[in-house]
Amino acid sequence: MPARNVAMREAIRRALREEMHRDDNVFVMGEEVAYWQGTHRVTRGFLEEFGERRVRDTPISEMAIGGLAVGAAMAGLRPVAEFMTINFAFLALDAIANHAAKVRYFFDGMFKVPLVYRAASGWGNQATASHSHAPEPIFAHFPGLYVGCPSNSMDAYGMLKASIRDDNPVLFTESIALYPKPGPMPAEDDGDFLIPIGKGDIKREGGDVTLVAYARGVDWALQAARQLARDGVEAEVVDLRWLRPLDMELVYQSFKKTNRCVIVEESLPMYSFGGEIAALLQENMFDYMDAPIKRVAAEDAPLPYSKEIELLALPDAQKVVNAVKEIV
Amino acid sequence: MGSPTKAMLLDWYRQMVLIREFEETCHRLYEEKRITGVYLHLYSGHEASGVGSMAALRKSDHVITAYRDHGIALILGMDPKAVMAEMMGKKTGSSGGKGGSMHLASKDHNFWGGYAIVGGHLPLAAGIALEARYHGKDDVTMTYVGDGATNNGYFHESLNMSAIWDLPVVWIIENNGYAMGTEVDRASGQVELHRKAEAYGIKSFGRVDAQNALEVYAVALKAVDYARKKGPVVIEHVTYRYRGHGVSDKQYDAREDMSAELKEWMATREPIKILRDCIESQYGDVGEVLAQHEADAVQIVADSVTFAEASELPSTYEDLMRNTYVSSDLVHKTAASVGAGID
Known part of the structure; x- marks a missing residue:
């Protein structure tokens, strides 16, 4: 990785792309992630590079996106499910809070749920009330789920990689306002640059x-x-x-x-x-x-x-x- | 493919009497307050639905269901001792006492569990089926769903996703006439629930008399084969619950029409009797074998109760916190970390 400034959106894209190359079980799903190239352009070029098997457009079905990722993760895949914005993740709150966060617990450790929910978050740009939430703390309420909220490109890169590699479910939020913001990246080419979960x-x-x-x-x-x-x-x-x-x-x-x-x-x-x-x-x-x-x-x-x-x-x-x- | 063999029929009988004995024992233990908790949804009356359909599966297939899960667990071969211990919240329970009646599961049996939010397990089923498709396997995911769940968003979204992604799911609607206390025709615009498949472009295998294990099996064989090769299917099992929605449901005692209906089903459409009549009409005198299965069921369930009652309750802080998360080197923890759980 060359040491230069990249936008946070690009840092996230790189992390995701590298993890998909590293592990065939990592796949992305969500609304407009494939043919549209991602609403926030995070999955730009992915469909061409990885194909429809691993870059999966979904219908506007947040409950199913939330729950399908849980089942796929329990069965051995490593889904990265995108909620176009975190506002829509409210529709999936049951799947996230009751299943992603709890299946390991209520079956006493029988299953792992190695998934990442990505969600663009934040206020501004006159998006109006129902599209203007930064509700990260709501999701952080539930034991069983980890919640990551990066503030710059390098952190987003290392945090997302750790989230994808970890065997626990992670909700990963991406501030819309920070997507275009450039920031430094790791100095060396380092596909294993990881920021540990829970380290400030x-x-x-x-x-x-x-x-x-x-x-x-x-x-x-x-x-x-x-x-x-x-x-x-x-x-x-x-x-x-x-x-x-x-x-x-x-x-x-x-x-x-x-x-x-x-x-x-x-x-x-x-x-x-x-x-x-x-x-x-x-x-x-x-x-x-x-x-x-x-x-x-x-x-x-x-x-x-x-x-x-x-x-x-x-x-x-x-x-x-x-x-x-x-x-x- | 074809008719069940004599050995299969006798084994179905074994499974069905085991379930009935287990469930009726659970009911008694609940009344005696030896099983506590507020949720205990019994499979009595439903036996042929699970037994007949799962007989069409092979070992590598997957099964997932809602909270009426005891019968499904026993059919798959989970140890009745571990299941009974789970009812009592014991450490030896299949979910270590963390899940209770509604959360039985067994990885060893490809049983992905019982789930307690109506419809909540349906997208999970689609995800499990996706894993099979993703890795080029033709294993199916047999998914049981109550009639009530066909009215919520999870059902709509999950069936639709299974259709567009050609996921090998066998959606089995167990229509026992009631969603808790609400009759199907008061809850669903379309009362022939299998026809909801049409809305998603999914193949329906229609309605089946699910008090008759042979009929259930015959349809399940075709449906499973279709799902393996092509994609999702829907079957509607028409069945009946003998013990209400759950053990706290006293409507059958309070309402004359419901208790009359229950008596009618028990008298004319009793799944164990239907199977027994079928076996006897085909194979004559098998009374001794059947009697042995009945005696075994009583003994197995009694042993499970003894085992469960002798087992230890989880009681420590570690018991409470364990398995909130997977232990992971990628997680940074310090003495002052908050919300990190313990493994």
Whole structure:
């Protein structure tokens, strides 16, 4: 792999393509993944390269996509099932939560379910309410499923490869806003570049405040950190990368140093990622806490169509800066 | 292909009396609170549906069903001891006490399990069948589905997917007249449920009197052969449940029309009697063999109860957490990891 910047969409495409070359049991299925070349162009060229056996267009049948992947995985295949957007995965929630996540458990380990659900996620571009969700935490609610949410090209590449190779079911979300964003890739040609499931990453070091984020939230946190640095506040940015398992070790290490925390996420604020991280911090790091933990999330409203109020609902770097300034 | 041999018929009888004894024992144990839990859906009355159809399979074929799964498990040859222990939530149960009555399975028997969300197993069946197609094998996936499930989205989407991908699934609709308490004609616009196959361009093998194991078998043979060579098929088994939707269903006691209907089915369309009459009319005096099977069933089930009751209950935190995930080197865990489960 040449060391150069590639868009996150391309990094995901490479990971998927390489894993399909590595293992014949890996196949992709979903709406428009084959002849249309993928709604988000992640599977561009796959049909020509791998053929209809391994690149399978489905009807608009999310319940069947969700459940068929479970059966195929139990039987020995390694499906990568694409939900065109995560909004449509709600239709498959039963298959995901009741079967992908639980068949191993309720048959006490008799079966493995090595599947990956890929889903484009996020708000913006006036997509309106029903197409504007970043509901990763909903899926992270269920034991039995892992949830990966990369924030850049290299992470997406290594995380998807690990997700495909692992024997557990993984929901892998791809922020639509990050698809075109270029980022560095592994320096060497390395088809085995894997980012372990549940391992977070420090994206920026700093001693004054810890910003905990994932996916698009990492972008806002990094922008905010640069802005804060101009005012002499050094923020440490912890990218958890996975919502399940949660690498709280990394958060605790950072928090012991900074004693302050702002949690940043694209998702809705109630019963949220931010709520979970804040609760874990107060339970486990109470003695290190010097200020209230702040949360920056979307506003508690469905997303409207009209641009100005849509942007009002979304978190951004300035909201992160404002939250930090309240506690440093 | 053809008629069942004498040995097959006698074996079907063995299977059917074993199921009936097992299910009626489960019912008694539930009443005595020796089996606890709220879900226990018995296969009494359905025996010929499973026995006749699975006789058309070979060992490498696959089977999956919903929550009325005890009979299916026993037909496939699962150990009654492990099945009874699962009813009682014991460590020695086939699912280690994690699944209970609705979640029996056995990898060794290509039994992909019983599932508790109505219709939820149907796309899984399609996925299992896809694996066979993907690897160029002609094994079929025999999938049992209740009449109620034919009205939900899983049924529609899964049958449609099986059609467009030519998946070797034998969709068997076990129509016992009721989805919980709702009669078929109050739940389905199309009351001839097998005709739903037409909507998806799937071959239907029609309606079968599923109280008669021989009729079930004759149709299943053709349907399985078709599925192996071409693609999905639908068969509708018309059958009846003797113990209500589940053991907590008391409608048969409360409603005169339902209890009269039940008596009528038991008196005129009893699957074990129908098979017995058939065997006797063809082979004369086989009373001794049949009596032996009946006695064996009583003994096997009694032994299963003794085994299950003597078995240990899972009780530790490790028992609770185990098998949430597959142990994996690709998963990073620290003392502070949250939501990682244990293997």
